[in-house]
Amino acid sequence: xxxxxxxxxxxxxxxxxxxxxxxxxxxxxxxxxxxxxxxxxxxxxxxxxxxxxxxxxxxxxxxxxxxxxxxxxxxxxxxxxxxxxxxxxxxxxxxxxxxxxxxxxxxxxxxxxxxxxxxxxxxxxxxxxxxxxxxxxxxxxxxxxxxxxxxxxxxxxxxxxxxxxxxxxxxxxxxxxxxxxxxxxxxxxxxxxxxxxxxxxxxxxxxxxxxxxxxxxxxxxxxxxxxxxxxxxxxxxxxxxxxxxxxxxxxxxxxxxxxxxxxxxxxxxxxxxxxxxxxxxxxxxxxxxxxxxxxxxxxxxxxxxxxxxxxxxxxxxxxxx
Amino acid sequence: xxxxxxxxxxxxxxxxxxxxxxxxxxxxxxxxxxxxxxxxxxxxxxxxxxxxxxxxxxxxxxxxxxxxxxxxxxxxxxxxxxxxxxxxxxxxxxxxxxxxxxxxxxxxxxxxxxxxxxxxxxxxxxxxxxxxxxxxxxxxxxxxxxxxxxxxxxxxxxxxxxxxxxxxxxxxxxxxxxxxxxxxxxxxxxxxxxxxxxxxxxxxxxxxxxxxxxxxxxxxxxxxxxxxxxxxxxxxxxxxxxxxxxxxxxxxxxxxxxxxxxxxxxxxxxxxxxxxxxxxxxxxxxxxxxxxxxxxxxxxxxxxxxxxxxxxxxxxxxxxxxxxxxxxxxxxxxxxxxxxxxxxxxxxxxxxxxxxxxxxxxxxxxxxxxxxxxxxxxxxxxxxxxxxxxxxxxxxxxxxxxxxxxxxxxxxxxxxxxxxx
Ligand SMILES: Nc1ncnc2c1ncn2[C@@H]1O[C@H](COP(=O)(O)OP(=O)(O)OP(=O)(O)O)[C@@H](O)[C@H]1O
Ligand SMILES: Nc1ncnc2c1ncn2[C@@H]1O[C@H](COP(=O)(O)OP(=O)(O)OP(=O)(O)O)[C@@H](O)[C@H]1O
Ligand SMILES: [Mg+2]
Ligand SMILES: [Mg+2]
Numbered sequence: 001x002x003x004x005x006x007x008x009x010x011x012x013x014x015x016x017x018x019x020x021x022x023x024x025x026x027x028x029x030x031x032x033x034x035x036x037x038x039x040x041x042x043x044x045x046x047x048x049x050x051x052x053x054x055x056x057x058x059x060x061x062x063x064x065x066x067x068x069x070x071x072x073x074x075x076x077x078x079x080x081x082x083x084x085x086x087x088x089x090x091x092x093x094x095x096x097x098x099x100x101x102x103x104x105x106x107x108x109x110x111x112x113x114x115x116x117x118x119x120x121x122x123x124x125x126x127x128x129x130x131x132x133x134x135x136x137x138x139x140x141x142x143x144x145x146x147x148x149x150x151x152x153x154x155x156x157x158x159x160x161x162x163x164x165x166x167x168x169x170x171x172x173x174x175x176x177x178x179x180x181x182x183x184x185x186x187x188x189x190x191x192x193x194x195x196x197x198x199x200x201x202x203x204x205x206x207x208x209x210x211x212x213x214x215x216x217x218x219x220x221x222x223x224x225x226x227x228x229x230x231x232x233x234x235x236x237x238x239x240x241x242x243x244x245x246x247x248x249x250x251x252x253x254x255x256x257x258x259x260x261x262x263x264x265x266x267x268x269x270x271x272x273x274x275x276x277x278x279x280x281x282x283x284x285x286x287x288x289x290x291x292x293x294x295x296x297x298x299x300x301x302x303x304x305x306x307x308x309x310x311x312x313x314x315x316x317x318x319x320x321x
Numbered sequence: 322x323x324x325x326x327x328x329x330x331x332x333x334x335x336x337x338x339x340x341x342x343x344x345x346x347x348x349x350x351x352x353x354x355x356x357x358x359x360x361x362x363x364x365x366x367x368x369x370x371x372x373x374x375x376x377x378x379x380x381x382x383x384x385x386x387x388x389x390x391x392x393x394x395x396x397x398x399x400x401x402x403x404x405x406x407x408x409x410x411x412x413x414x415x416x417x418x419x420x421x422x423x424x425x426x427x428x429x430x431x432x433x434x435x436x437x438x439x440x441x442x443x444x445x446x447x448x449x450x451x452x453x454x455x456x457x458x459x460x461x462x463x464x465x466x467x468x469x470x471x472x473x474x475x476x477x478x479x480x481x482x483x484x485x486x487x488x489x490x491x492x493x494x495x496x497x498x499x500x501x502x503x504x505x506x507x508x509x510x511x512x513x514x515x516x517x518x519x520x521x522x523x524x525x526x527x528x529x530x531x532x533x534x535x536x537x538x539x540x541x542x543x544x545x546x547x548x549x550x551x552x553x554x555x556x557x558x559x560x561x562x563x564x565x566x567x568x569x570x571x572x573x574x575x576x577x578x579x580x581x582x583x584x585x586x587x588x589x590x591x592x593x594x595x596x597x598x599x600x601x602x603x604x605x606x607x608x609x610x611x612x613x614x615x616x617x618x619x620x621x622x623x624x625x626x627x628x629x630x631x632x633x634x635x636x637x638x639x640x641x642x643x644x645x646x647x648x649x650x651x652x653x654x655x656x657x658x659x660x661x662x663x664x665x666x667x668x669x670x671x672x673x674x675x676x677x678x679x680x681x682x683x684x685x686x687x688x689x690x691x692x693x694x695x696x697x698x699x700x701x702x703x704x705x706x707x708x709x710x711x712x713x714x715x716x717x718x719x720x721x722x723x724x725x726x727x728x729x730x731x732x733x734x735x736x737x738x739x740x741x742x
Contacts, residue, residue, distance in 0.1 A: 017574050036494065089702065103509065104454050110483055191388050222687075223680040231677045238671070242678035245647065246640035263628030264681040270718040271684055276717050291417045299690065301596065 004185030022062030047308030181211025338618030464502030
């Protein structure tokens with residue numbers, strides 16, 4: 001499960017993780033549940049139907065499949081499976097009953113979505129081997145993820161008996177087992193880190209297994225505080241001379257190189273302030289006592305090559321343990 | 322990618338958005354800050370509120386999910402769902418001329434509860450509030466937050482205690498959600514199936530009746546089998562208790578929607594100079610035009626600038642490499658100035674100074690690349706929508722979490738020009 005504050009890179013990280021886990025001939029399934037077609041967008045393919053499709057190959061012959069789970073369709077399938085509704089199912093849909101039920105019955109939508117993912121986790125082929133080595137879900141954001149996963153509590157108020165109740169219990173068994181990990185994506189900024197802390201506490205309280213915190217879009221640090229102070233103070237003239245030596249003009253007052261010193265130092269001061277804030281946020285994360293992975297900010301923006309790059313990075317960090 | 326930077330105020334630069342003129346105009350009664358997730362809607366709304374109050378207006382800001390420290394600095398971290406006076410803004414004399422800032426953060430569930438309480442007697446509203454369907458709807462339905470933001474805006478406007486209302490909009494992927502989601506909730510509550518559950522007899526003639534009854538019994542039958550018998554009872558209590566209110570939801574959504582079209586309302590689209598955010602902004606601009614909703618302009622937030630644009634990224638990198646090679650032998654290339662390298666900056670040796678300088682140059686190269694990328698993205702938006710006035714706000718190095726920070730953003734909003742350093 002990959003969660004995190006909105007916009008921190010949940011979809012991107014989930015996709016990179018599915019790729020990373022698919023190396024060496026493995027097969028993974030990447031699922032999304034919010035009807036946003038984020039996976040299709042990321043991989044530059046047509047909208048995904050409610051059907052498992054091969055979407056990418058990983059280095060070493062692995063395969064990534066993708067599925068966009070649709071709660072209404074899942075409910076219809078479900079009713080079909082238990083009650084053999086036939087065309088009556090379509091009539092219910094037409095009447096708005098299916099939409100109504102999945103929208104308003106507390107927990108029903110969630111148990112359908114997580115149920116479908118758990119079914120894929122448990123599915124085996126004829127030889128009894130798991131069809132997917134890993135299932136990666138691009139899950140709802142931190143604020144909603146605990147409720148989303150804690151389906152048993154959610155449907156408890158409605159269904160104390162019956163198939164939905166059993167389904168919820170089966171889902172919970174998988175979700176609370178060591179087979180599951182909920183990873184939280186964050187940036188080194190105040191609000192995402194705060195959400196990570198809150199999310200961690202909520203997951204723990206619900207007995208759901210926290211995986212890693214994945215720090216995304218990490219930027220390189222070029223200068224430290226000490227270097228900066230030196231540059232701004234005693235070494236100011238030295239910096240002008242160095243710029244001049246590097247071919248950027250005269251170092252004397254008013255010379256081309258000398259005029260660069262102030263703006264460059266100002267940029268460096270901003271950089272140092274940002275680095276300081278990032279350090280503070282990192283300290284907050286350290287204080288949570290969770291292990292982290294880190295992914296770099298890709299300067300040129302996100303494309304397929306970038307996604308593979310992030311997957312390789314994750315792979316390296318996973319196997320370094 | 323080309324590293325050239327076009328002049329920031331080229332001939333085809335868009336018109337500047339005159340923020341102070343907008344805020345000072347007594348005709349301006351509502352300012353709505355829209356945009357995609359994380360671009361700075363809440364910050365912009367709060368900064369405009371502070372600025373307008375200090376320029377003499379009696380302002381209320383409706384914020385949605387503000388960062389904790391920002392809420393604390395405005396004294397609105399207790400969720401009581403009503404506006405509170407913000408201390409230290411406007412007021413006693415000075416240039417502020419009697420302006421005041423009030424602020425609140427939206428509690429969506431409570432706003433929903435209050436609608437229920439206002440429209441049903443005590444017993445009925447208790448039945449609704451305790452119903453699990455209601456609880457799920459009020460806490461989880463996609464669009465409830467947007468609906469309640471609009472609802473609250475309607476309430477604030479109706480109170481007429483303020484001469485300017487500034488509205489933040491909920492975090493969502495798409496700016497369009499703010500316009501679309503309330504209708505979604507409205508039509509859901511007013512939808513076919515709920516009408517069927519409420520009063521099958523009212524819908525259609527005899528043939529319709531028959532079909533609906535079949536549908537109903539099938540629906541209730543299967544669902545109660547699937548989820549247990551309690552479900553049906555809850556649905557029926559819920560629907561019965563909400564009966565008189567359902568139609569009202571859509572009517573209310575429609576009324577607030579019209580408020581957004583009224584003269585006196587101004588939309589500001591907030592975006593970061595990034596492809597996703599500006600694409601969303603463009604959609605939103607087009608949608609506002611289609612709906613006859615008045616767009617004041619685009620706030621381009623977190624724009625990067627440099628005081629040394631004359632030095633290109635390429636030249637800066639070449640110069641940095643030059644310094645790396647300049648006799649520093651005991652060091653890997655590309656690591657100049659990084660923590661943990663051999664020389665210390667304080668020792669003042671030429672090698673140490675070169676190392677620092679190379680670091681400064683690399684930082685600058687990175688900054689210039691960011692500026693070039695942002696400029697490209699903005700040019701694309703400007704060529705699509707040259708008519709949209711723009712105010713640029715520089716990226717501050719840290720978060721904005723106090724009144725001083727909000728004032729700094731306000732100053733930049735008002736200056737509107739290119740984001741220098
Ligand atoms: N490491 C990275 N480097 C550069 N850009 C990134 C990185 N990770 C994510 N992005 C970009 O950040 C944006 C947000 O990422 P993404 O859509 O994955 O986030 P999300 O958490 O799924 O968002 P939402 O909450 O809207 O679902 C996208 O434009 C994506 O391309
Ligand atoms: N010009 C700026 N310079 C530096 N930081 C900024 C700037 N504008 C906003 N921020 C910071 O960016 C973060 C996001 O801003 P804000 O909360 O206003 O965005 P939002 O659009 O309301 O987000 P959401 O969609 O999550 O509601 C905050 O931490 C804020 O302090
Ligand atoms: Mg996503
Ligand atoms: Mg916000």
